[in-house]
Every structure is written in structure tokens, then in C-alpha cells.
Amino acid sequence: MMLRKTLKVIWASPNTLLGSLLGLVGILFGGKAQFARGAFEYHSGLVAWLLRRFPNNVCAMTLGHSIIGIDKESLEAARDHEHVHVRQYERWGLFFIPAYFLSSAYMKYKGKNPYYDNHFEVEAYRIAAVNLRRNSTNSKEARCENLGLIDGEANES
Numbered sequence: 001m002m003l004r005k006t007l008k009v010i011w012a013s014p015n016t017l018l019g020s021l022l023g024l025v026g027i028l029f030g031g032k033a034q035f036a037r038g039a040f041e042y043h044s045g046l047v048a049w050l051l052r053r054f055p056n057n058v059c060a061m062t063l064g065h066s067i068i069g070i071d072k073e074s075l076e077a078a079r080d081h082e083h084v085h086v087r088q089y090e091r092w093g094l095f096f097i098p099a100y101f102l103s104s105a106y107m108k109y110k111g112k113n114p115y116y117d118n119h120f121e122v123e124a125y126r127i128a129a130v131n132l133r134r135n136s137t138n139s140k141e142a143r144c145e146n147l148g149l150i151d152g153e154a155n156e157s
């Protein structure tokens with residue numbers, strides 16, 4: 001079992017490296033780092049600035065075993081969701097990012113929401129069945145909140 005886990009961590013490591021490079025550069029611009037549940041987490045400063053510019057209320061993003069979030073509270077709110085993505089990276093490795101974008105492109109082509117209908121997001125929202133929303137449209141103040149169990153309105157965008 002230990003070997004299996006190690007292989008998954010190695011398989012996902014190019015993505016982890018990318019996320020941690022981003023996180024470490026973020027630290028030079030006011031960011032902070034922590035380690036939780038087997039993943040590196042980076043928040044505040046540059047990574048927060050970056051995430052607040054993403055559409056769809058993104059408040060955290062996973063790259064392998066690295067997770068970037070707006071702030072400590074956002075990372076806590078989103079942790080269960082982001083760890084579904086960690087498991088997806090362990091399965092898909094280098095193919096995760098292309099597969100993610102292909103899924104989004106396909107959903108857009110079908111007239112669906114490229115984020116909420118993305119195969120990987122559907123799985124993450126199903127397993128970690130809570131709504132995550134940024135609580136403000138003000139890009140300086142927005143952070144992530146866990147709005148509780150999904151009540152069928154998660155697909156409204």
C-alpha cells in the first residue's frame with residue numbers, strides 16, 4: 001500500500017512541482033505556506049491576487065499535491081473539494097490538465113457550463129457535496145465560503 005501511494009505521489013509530481021513553484025513565487029509577494037492532509041498549501045499575496053481574477057468563484061486550485069487558495073479560511077472551506085482533485089491528479093498524472101481542459105471545451109461545445117459541468121468538477125462537487133462560493137464580487141475582499149450541502153442549485157452560474 002505504501003508503494004502504491006508513493007507511485008501516485010510521483011505520478012502527480014510534475015503538477016505538484018508546478019503548483020509549488022507558483023506557491024513559492026507567491027511567498028516572495030506576500031504569500032504564506034502550510035502543509036495539511038498530505039498536500040502543500042499556499043495562500044494570500046500573489047496567489048490570492050491571481051485566484052481572485054478567475055471566473056466561476058474560484059477560491060482555490062489544485063495542482064498535484066499543491067493547493068493554492070485565497071487565504072487560510074478559503075483553503076479550509078475548499079479542502080475536501082480540492083482533495084478530490086488531488087486524487088484525480090494521482091490517477092491522471094500529466095494527463096490531468098489536458099483532460100480537464102478537454103472536458104471544459106466539450107461542455108462549452110455542448111452549450112453547458114465549462115466549469116460546473118466539467119467531468120472532474122462534477123465528481124468533486126458530488127464527493128465533497130458542498131457549495132463553494134466567493135462571498136464578495138469585490139476582488140480585494142473576496143474569499144471562499146463553504147455554503148453547506150449542495151441543494152440542487154450548484155449548477156447555476
Ligand SMILES: [Zn+2]
Nearest residue numbers: 081085121124
Ligand atoms: Zn474543483
